[in-house]
Amino acid sequence: MTEPLLRVEDLRRTYRGRAGLFGGGLVTRAVNGVSFDVMPGETLGLVGESGSGKSTTGRLVMGLEEPDDGRVVFDGTDLTALSSARRKPFRRRMQIVFQDPYAALNPRMRVGDFVAEPLVVHGIAGSAAERREAVAGLFRTVGLDPAFMQRFPHEFSGGQRQRIGIARAIALRPQFLVADEPITALDVSIQAQIVNLFQDLQESMGLALLFIAHDLSMVRYLCTRVAVMLKGRIVETGPTAAVFQDARHPYTQALLSAVPIPDPLRERGRRRLPFDAGAFDFPPGAALRDIGGGHLVLEGASR
Amino acid sequence: MLEISDLAVGFSREGRFARVIHDLSYSVERGETLGIVGESGSGKSVHALALLGLLPQPPGKVLGGRALFEGEDLLALPESRLRDLRGGRIGVVFQDPMTALNPVLTIGRQIAEPLIRHKGLSMRQALDRAAELLDLVGIRDARRRLPQFPHEFSGGMRQRVMIAIAISCEPALLIADEPTTALDVTVQGQILDLMAGLRERLGMTMIWITHDMGVVAGIADTIQVMYAGRIMERGPVEAVFASPRSAYTWGLLQSLPHGAHPPGGRLRQIPGQPPDMFNLPPGDPFAPRNPFATERCFKEAPPLRQVPGSVPGHVVAAWYDLPAALQAAP
Numbered sequence: 133m134t135e136p137l138l139r140v141e142d143l144r145r146t147y148r149g150r151a152g153l154f155g156g157g158l159v160t161r162a163v164n165g166v167s168f169d170v171m172p173g174e175t176l177g178l179v180g181e182s183g184s185g186k187s188t189t190g191r192l193v194m195g196l197e198e199p200d201d202g203r204v205v206f207d208g209t210d211l212t213a214l215s216s217a218r219r220k221p222f223r224r225r226m227q228i229v230f231q232d233p234y235a236a237l238n239p240r241m242r243v244g245d246f247v248a249e250p251l252v253v254h255g256i257a258g259s260a261a262e263r264r265e266a267v268a269g270l271f272r273t274v275g276l277d278p279a280f281m282q283r284f285p286h287e288f289s290g291g292q293r294q295r296i297g298i299a300r301a302i303a304l305r306p307q308f309l310v311a312d313e314p315i316t317a318l319d320v321s322i323q324a325q326i327v328n329l330f331q332d333l334q335e336s337m338g339l340a341l342l343f344i345a346h347d348l349s350m351v352r353y354l355c356t357r358v359a360v361m362l363k364g365r366i367v368e369t370g371p372t373a374a375v376f377q378d379a380r381h382p383y384t385q386a387l388l389s390a391v392p393i394p395d396p397l398r399e400r401g402r403r404r405l406p407f408d409a410g411a412f413d414f415p416p417g418a419a420l421r422d423i424g425g426g427h428l429v430l431e432g433a434s435r
Numbered sequence: 436m437l438e439i440s441d442l443a444v445g446f447s448r449e450g451r452f453a454r455v456i457h458d459l460s461y462s463v464e465r466g467e468t469l470g471i472v473g474e475s476g477s478g479k480s481v482h483a484l485a486l487l488g489l490l491p492q493p494p495g496k497v498l499g500g501r502a503l504f505e506g507e508d509l510l511a512l513p514e515s516r517l518r519d520l521r522g523g524r525i526g527v528v529f530q531d532p533m534t535a536l537n538p539v540l541t542i543g544r545q546i547a548e549p550l551i552r553h554k555g556l557s558m559r560q561a562l563d564r565a566a567e568l569l570d571l572v573g574i575r576d577a578r579r580r581l582p583q584f585p586h587e588f589s590g591g592m593r594q595r596v597m598i599a600i601a602i603s604c605e606p607a608l609l610i611a612d613e614p615t616t617a618l619d620v621t622v623q624g625q626i627l628d629l630m631a632g633l634r635e636r637l638g639m640t641m642i643w644i645t646h647d648m649g650v651v652a653g654i655a656d657t658i659q660v661m662y663a664g665r666i667m668e669r670g671p672v673e674a675v676f677a678s679p680r681s682a683y684t685w686g687l688l689q690s691l692p693h694g695a696h697p698p699g700g701r702l703r704q705i706p707g708q709p710p711d712m713f714n715l716p717p718g719d720p721f722a723p724r725n726p727f728a729t730e731r732c733f734k735e736a737p738p739l740r741q742v743p744g745s746v747p748g749h750v751v752a753a754w755y756d757l758p759a760a761l762q763a764a765p
Contacts, residue, residue, distance in 0.1 A: 181619035181620065181621065181622075182590070182619055289475075289708045289709055289711075290475070290709075291708060291709075292708065319474035319475050319646070319709050320474055320646050320647075320648075320687055320690065320691075321474060321683075321686065321687060321690060321705040321709065321724075322705075322708070322709070323690070324690035324691075324702035324703065324704040324705070325704045325705075325706075327692075327702055328701045328702055328704055331701060346619065346620060348620070349691065349692050349693075350692055352692065352694065352695060353692030353693075353694070353695065353696045353702070354692075354696065372695065373695060376695075386621055387620065387621060389624070390620045390621045390623065390624035391620060391649070392623075392627075392647060392648075392649025392650045392652065392653055393649050393652065393653075394648035394649045394651075394652050394676065394688060394691055395652055395676060396652040396653070396672040396673050396676050397673065398652075399649065399652040399653035400653065402653075404621075404624040404625075404628060406625075407621060409621070410589075
């Protein structure tokens with residue numbers, strides 16, 4: 133059996149708010165015991181709403197934040213046990229693409245230099261001419277004219293900027309990519325272009341993808357497996373078809389019932405299921421239970 | 436109820452000038468919900484700001500046109516009269532409730548203020564009414580929440596407060612610009628259900644501006660698709676979704692994922708980039724991205740015309756015949 137490329141085990145991250153007048157600041161459990169695997173070449177969709185902890189999970193996996201507890205095992209090595217220096221070779225193999233491509237770009241840097249930067253940092257750039265050729269190749273891969281290398285970020289549309297961010301992320305030929313809401317900020321007519329690009333890259337480079345999103349219809353389309361997060365925990369996970377067709381957790385059911393469908397006849401007749409996340413508490417002893425075929429649902433301890 | 440004719444708006448940036456709304460004409464009937472769909476550069480938000488007298492001038496400039504609302508031309512009214520209408524006969528909800536609410540005033544004061552100004556209520560009466568309104572938009576324990584400040588409300592709750600303010604004076608017309616875009620999908624669902632209920636109860640006319648075809652499918656009677664400051668297609672939602680006649684509308688609907696993707700499959704993408712308003716092509720602005728564009732599309736902007744054989748009011752701006760082009764396509 134194939135080993136997972138990424139194994140996340142019982143990841144935890146707590147934020148402590150500023151202490152109030154009487155001490156004891158508010159403790160937020162942003163990520164509260166999250167575990168999942170990503171197989172080589174696979175796309176796992178991590179979905180949830182604001183405050184679910186999905187983006188924090190992505191940042192913990194990338195080592196952009198340190199977990200309080202838990203392990204991030206990449207290709208058999210526990211990254212959380214490594215020093216920053218010893219983690220560096222792994223950084224080449226895992227990259228991240230952010231939601232806002234403009235915030236990620238340096239406005240005063242030519243986009244060609246921005247894409248070349250990881251090559252320079254990791255000392256695999258070669259001569260200036262070789263570097264230029266490598267960046268031109270990356271531009272072509274993501275569907276941009278290499279002539280654009282000399283330009284600055286403000287000269288590009290949102291979709292083009294996201295392509296630039298992706299070109300930089302794949303510059304070191306990673307095996308694994310975290311895509312944190314990569315199409316949310318883009319125009320509707322551009323979203324399909326970027327999703328198609330992810331699929332192209334996945335086929336040509338064998339990339340594994342952690343696709344963090346709140347757009348369930350896109351997750352259903354793109355991902356082989358899906359994990360639904362609520363308040364720092366995974367409440368349901370499994371093969372995409374199983375979770376979408378046979379959702380068991382009330383939160384997953386509510387989420388699916390709320391996705392607008394671009395069809396007036398179906399949209400008119402539907403009923404949205406209510407779910408009050410604010411009032412929801414995890415039942416005591418809650419744990420993910422396999423209901424068959426790798427479809428897991430969070431349930432309380434059986435009475 | 437609202438009749439807009441030949442609205443033209445320009446924008447200047449770094450010494451350059453662009454027309455961002457091209458002779459826009461449409462009307463909204465009493466009780467109708469119009470869903471306006473568009474993306475960057477479509478002019479969907481700019482035209483609403485122009486109608487409400489909220490367009491920053493400069494850099495924006497209303498170049499011409501009329502917008503008759505209950506017999507008055509919104510574009511010709513003095514600011515004082517517009518201020519009376521906004522929050523009075525016309526309610527407004529924007530995308531980001533945090534910037535629209537005053538952080539240092541209590542929620543109660545902010546809901547009460549338009550009631551005092553437009554309806555002549557006393558502070559005490561206005562606060563009573565404010566509590567009723569919070570209750571109406573689904574905020575529990577309303578009276579206790581009146582003395583609270585905006586930061587004590589979640590994003591979804593703040594948007595409910597904005598809706599409470601917008602409907603406080605029982606507006607004849609509600610203009611909502613991406614009111615649910617920043618919200619979680621479950622909260623969006625609650626707001627959409629809430630608005631449908633309020634529309635029934637108050638008999639409001641609504642203009643709902645969004646980029647989300649799914650939202651329009653659920654809430655609108657009429658859909659109006661805008662691109663580069665023009666209407667590309669407009670008509671009853673059932674007719675337009677069942678048989679779009681603009682290649683842009685069709686492309687938007689086709690690019691959305693439906694179910695699981697077949698192995699090796701790809702989404703049908705619209706090629707190219709959104710229009711650069713400072714560098715618009717001549718003719719039909721969508722032509723460079725349209726696989727079905729004819730020679731004429733690149734030269735001459737098409738007028739909006741009734742779609743032959745479709746229901747009355749289904750209009751499209753296209754020189755090509757989309758169903759025929761699709762049939763001929765491989």
